[in-house]
Amino acid sequence: MTDVATKAPQLLLYAMFDPERTDAGTLRDVFDMSGVQDQPIRSIPGKDLSVLASPVEDSSVISSPSMGEVLAFKRVVDTAFQGGPLIPLRFGTLVRSNGQAEIVLQEKGHLYADLLGRLDGQAEMGICLSLKSEGNGENDRIPSYRGDRPGTAYLLARQQSLVRERQRAEALVAPFREALGSLATSVSTSPRHDAEESVSIAFLVPRKNVDRFREIAGEVSVPAARSVEVVGPWAPYSFV
Known part of the structure; x- marks a missing residue:
């Protein structure tokens, strides 16, 4: 292929x-x-x-x-x-x-x-979180560097920024993992996308659990999220 x-x-x-x-x-x-x-x-x-x-x-x-x-x-x-x-x-x-x-x-x-x-017997369900603004985003801004090794400094700062993004994403989806984990076979989390200010989490769910999954997902509270959307069921794109 x-x-x-x-x-x-x-x-x-x-x-x-x-x-x-x-x-x-x-x-x-x-x-x-x-x-x-x-x-x-x-x-x-x-x-x-x-x-x-x-x-x-x-x-x-x-x-x-x-x-x-x-x-x-x-x-x-x-x-x-x-x-x-x-x-x-x-x-x-x-x-x-x-x-x-x-x-x-x-x-x-x-x-x-x-x-x-x-x-077999599984479907993908998704949770899409639209995030509230973090203010001016100073913590995520990549600074300009001058000196002998500006490229190395930039890459280090970028890596640290990505780690912060991942940590925040994991913190945001943790309530869903806890509430829905028993209904799912597997979980996949996407990193945060700065331009969209969003986080997505995909669950591989037995079809028999889909209705219960949707019900419980709608009850989870995430104060840092501007909105929460439950999507699916559809083919397991995130698990192949």
């Missing part, structure tokens, strides 16, 4: 799945959809798993996708996910032909099958 852009026709891969564990009606719905660049969706079979794909005439477009293309990709994956467990692939995963996809499935299919087994 490759992420290198080229103008030669290629195939964009969406997700790996087990046809025997996926609802046939849901698959028909997927095959009736248009994917990225309004291309039809096809299934490429392998020994253990199959993979959803669509043709790409100019893959240079994939390297700088529009939001519409990203959403089209997500719609295909999330629709397929309604029919059974799957492994969502990173947007921009390309192969040159059906044959190359079949080789990937043959060589790594057993590894993906093991991962799919661990994801």
Whole structure:
């Protein structure tokens, strides 16, 4: 598989799945959809798993996708996910032909099958926190340095700033970890993004726990957050 852009026709891969564990009606719905660049969706079979794909005439477009293309990709994956467990692939995963996809499935299919087994019956739920302003942000500002080694000093200051960001993010999501940890199989936290002033935390949750998860998440209080949004369930993008 490759992420290198080229103008030669290629195939964009969406997700790996087990046809025997996926609802046939849901698959028909997927095959009736248009994917990225309004291309039809096809299934490429392998020994253990199959993979959803669509043709790409100019893959240079994939390297700088529009939001519409990203959403089209997500719609295909999330629709397929309604029919059974799957492994969502990173947007921009390309192969040159059906044959190359079949080789990937043959060589790594057993590894993906093991991962799919661990994801079976699970969904991703997310918590998105929009943060209150910290004032003028003096603690996070990277100072200008003069002297013999300004580059080293800058990198050290930047590293310290990133550590502070991570510590603050972990402190913000700690109440959710405590309240929701017993309902989840795994947790993944994103670092803080300065421009957005936000923190996200993803939980891998058994589908049977989704309603209870949403209920409890709505009761968690985080004074430092301007708003809290509970999202999902959807395919386990953060856990593959």
